[in-house]
Amino acid sequence: MPHEVDQSFLALPLRPLADAALARARSLGAEHADFRFERVRGASWRLRDARLAGSSDTTDLGYAVRVVHGGTWGFASGVDLTPDAAAKVASRAVAMAKLSAQVIKAAGSDEYVKLADEPVHGERTWVSSYGIDPFTVPDEEKAGLLAEWSARLLAADGVDHVDASLLTVHENKFYADTAGTVTTQQRVRLHPQLTAVSVDDSSGEFDSMRTLAPPVGRGWEYLTGTCWDWEDELERIPGLLAEKMRAPSVEAGVYDLVVDPSNLWLTIHESIGHATELDRALGYEAAYAGTSFATFDQLGKLKYGSELMNVTGDRTAEHGLATVGYDDEGVEAQSWDLVRDGTLVGYQLDRRIARLTGFERSNGCAFADSPGHVPVQRMANVSLQPDPAGLSTEDLIGSVDRGIYVVGDRSWSIDMQRYNFQFTGQRAYRIRDGRLDGQVRDFAYQGITPQFWGSMAAVGGPQTYVLGGAFNCGKAQPGQIAAVSHGCPSALFKGVNILNTSQEAGR
Structure with a gap:
């Protein structure tokens, strides 16, 4: 009820x-x-x-x-x-x-x-x-x-x-x-x-x-x-x-990578969610997460990833942490495309930024975390859409001869342009001849945002889709905290650089 x-x-x-x-x-x-x-x-x-x-x-x-x-x-x-x-x-x-x-x-x-x-x-x-x-x-x-x-x-x-x-x-x-x-x-x-x-x-x-x-x-x-x-x-x-x-330490090298939704949500948050906040892309905002490589002049042009990449901003997703009926400027909640068929086609907006950049309407991304703070442009539920006919996670793994399967989020690092990053996870498994072959430790996957998303070779089906997220996304000065969700399926990426973090630390 x-x-x-x-x-x-x-x-x-x-x-x-x-x-x-x-x-x-x-x-x-x-x-x-x-x-x-x-x-x-x-x-x-x-x-x-x-x-x-x-x-x-x-x-x-x-x-x-x-x-x-x-x-x-x-x-x-x-x-x-x-x-x-x-x-x-x-x-x-x-x-x-x-x-x-x-x-x-x-x-x-x-x-x-x-x-x-x-x-x-x-x-x-x-x-x-x-x-x-x-x-x-x-x-x-x-x-x-x-x-x-x-x-x-x-x-x-x-x-x-x-x-x-x-x-x-x-x-x-x-x-x-x-x-x-x-x-x-x-x-x-x-x-x-x-x-x-x-x-x-x-x-x-x-x-x-x-x-x-x-x-x-x-x-x-x-x-x-x-x-x-x-x-x-x-x-x-x-x-x-x-x-x-x-588990043994991972052998550094180039692998095919199957990423579980429990890990991929954070990569979406850092390399797409923050990068498509238009105040960042314009340089009006840099606190906590820097600006963005996805600058406004590249709207409709930037090849953000492979043609399999479809990403939405959504303030309406049921049970989403950033889901509302209306934002803090009285704008009704909406869902819209940020990346369509691999191309940057949208941003997250509030009413001022929308008017400043020629958009007819805000898409409802103004939020303040307390009555003592002014509303700022905040992240919607930014989600990678599944392939309606996509494979299961098991079948994605089964298509890989030599690879890594990563599950759960842990540490992360990304530069102030949302461009060069690395992520670890709760656990990772070797993939050999289409089968999981035990866990490995001391791993991280590294990438450059458009190259990483450009290497996405398969997107899982709706049965693999999970709505992840965080309570503690920070932005602005004075600092504000917002909760945000990111849905995604499992996905396969080809030729990803895998680091051995114990070796990196010892250098």
């Missing part, structure tokens, strides 16, 4: 605050103003060897007013829940715009902020797709399940330590603007994770194996229902870790 927005949120003075703030902004001459009220509750649990090591439960509550006045941005936020206070916040936002205009003029810039048009949506309500709000589940039950799973892993031979964690978020957001759009939204998301560690007392060597279950826009049912096979994964981890501890 679909959920409704919490009555405790609706009972807050949302409309009186918005009306007071927007009326004040209009009276002071703002060309545009929007009001955003947020209540974001986040809770976490951390266990070490089946014992609680820490927990937190925090709520961020407040509101913000953003204006365009005289062609310049202004922003201010507050926590006093009275109409008078909201009007004063709007006044501060306009004052900030006037001050910014002086600074911009002194710097010799004549840029004038205008926003791409967006239909007026009236009053809308949207709630994400989930079953059981994790905040309705007793803390003892949540910690108890993690402890039970940790104890099960600890009881297995070769497992010396187990780390477990659970992150949960319940987000409410109210938005209103001077055009007449009013939205009320509610999202729930969570991320459970367990890591088993093995230590060889004689050599001092150690390694780990982590669950592959991705963070999701779901509720407590993710841990207790049929969404993910936790029983199977927990049962397999000790044996996989033991095999990894005995």
